[in-house]
Structures are given as structure tokens and as C-alpha cells.
Amino acid sequence: MLGKIHFYLGISIVIIFILTGQYMHHNYDHLKGMEQMNRALFRAGHLYILLFGLIHIALGSYFRRIKNVIFRKIQWLGSVILFIASFLVIYGFFTELPTEHIERPLTRMSLYLVLLGISIHGLVSLKKD
Template identity: 70%
Template sequence: MFGRFHLFFGIIIVIIFLLTGQYMHHKYDHLKDMELMNRALFRAGHLYILLFGLINVALGAYIKPRKHKLLNKVQSFGSVSIIIASCLVIYAFFTELPTEDIERPLTRLSLYIVFFGVTIHGLISLMKNNLENPNN
């Protein structure tokens, strides 16, 4: 259900990553004269966008419908979590930067949510053989 969506959504996020690079170049002169902490936070936020895009592309390549309905529901919950986290990290890039504070609560929340979603997908992958083929 989410496989193709993750693939195309991930490609869009990778394109957003490229556009945020242009944004930093044109709006902030590629961060040249920026204070070091803000420069590091901008670059980290920029790389988080790429990471979340690549997570979505990878999921799009791997997700397959499961025979077990519960596995499908749990997998869908993990997918929705990753999609929400991806949108949140992009929003955080534009709203939390530049900053005088190292704390970025939206970015931190997006990282926790994507960790949760990826963990769900990992557990589903480990459990699928046991639940889908109970006789083995």
C-alpha cells in the first residue's frame, strides 16, 4: 500500500534537499559568514532532509503487502510515522533556523518519530516469517 508512495515521496524529499541547498546558498551566501553553531545546525538540518528522503526511497523499494492483516496495519503505522517525521524535519529546517539556541525541539521530535517508524518496519521484517508461516 505505501511502497510506491514512499518511493515517490522519498524522491520528492531528495529534490527538496537539493532545493534547500540552493536556499542556503542564495539566502545565506552558502553560510560563509554565519556563526559556527548556526552553520553546523543548518548543515545538520539539511542532511537530515536527505537522510529522511533516502529512508523513504529505501522503504519504497522494500515494502510489500503482507498476508497477515495485523502486520499490514502495524507496517502502515510505521509508514505514517516516517511520513509525518519527514514533513516535520522539513518544516523544522525553515522554522528553527537560524537560532541562538542549540535546542531544536521539532527536529528532535522528527528524529524520535523516524526512529520509531524505522524500528516498527525492522521488527515487522523480523517477525514476518513467524507470523505468515506458523508451520515452519
């Protein structure tokens, strides 16, 4: 169940990634003529979203549910952290750009959270059934 959620959420995020391309194309004239910092940040945001989607697809494709109840709960915790991270990276793309500042607190937080969520899943995966 959790694996399937990750898999289909990942596909949905990849679709959102394609839509962010459309958004840059239609709303910002394909970023043509945009000053370089914002242009680079838009590109990075577009590609972060792709990679978040791929992380979910990869996790979902090989997901192994642990039998131990406590470790299952820890898996859920890792997944919830990844769901929040994914929401933040997408929300940040639309709300933090374009910007006058180099700082993007929501996007930064999303990357800390994806590191935490994947680390939790990685550590739990070491547990034998």
C-alpha cells in the same frame, strides 16, 4: 502501494534537499560568514533531509506487504509515523534556523519518530507470511 508511496515520497524529499541547498545559497549567502553553531545546524539539517529521503527510497525499493491484516495496519502505522517525521524535519529546517539556542524541538522529535517508524517496519518485517 505503500512501497510506491515511500519510493516517490523519498524522491520528492531528495528534491527538497537540493532546494534546501538553494535556500542556504540564496537566502544566507551560502552560509559564508555565519557563526559556527548556526552554520553547523544548517548543514546538519540539509543532510538530515537527504537521509530522510534516502530512508524512504530504500524502504520503498524493498517494501514487502504482509498478508496478515493486523500486521498490515501496523505497517501503515509505521509509515504514518515516518511521514510525520519527514514533514517535521523539513518544517524544522525552515522554522527553527537560524537560532540562538542549541535546542530544536521539531527536528529532535523528527529523529525520535524516524527511529520509531523504522523500528516498527523492521519488527513487522520479521513476520513470515
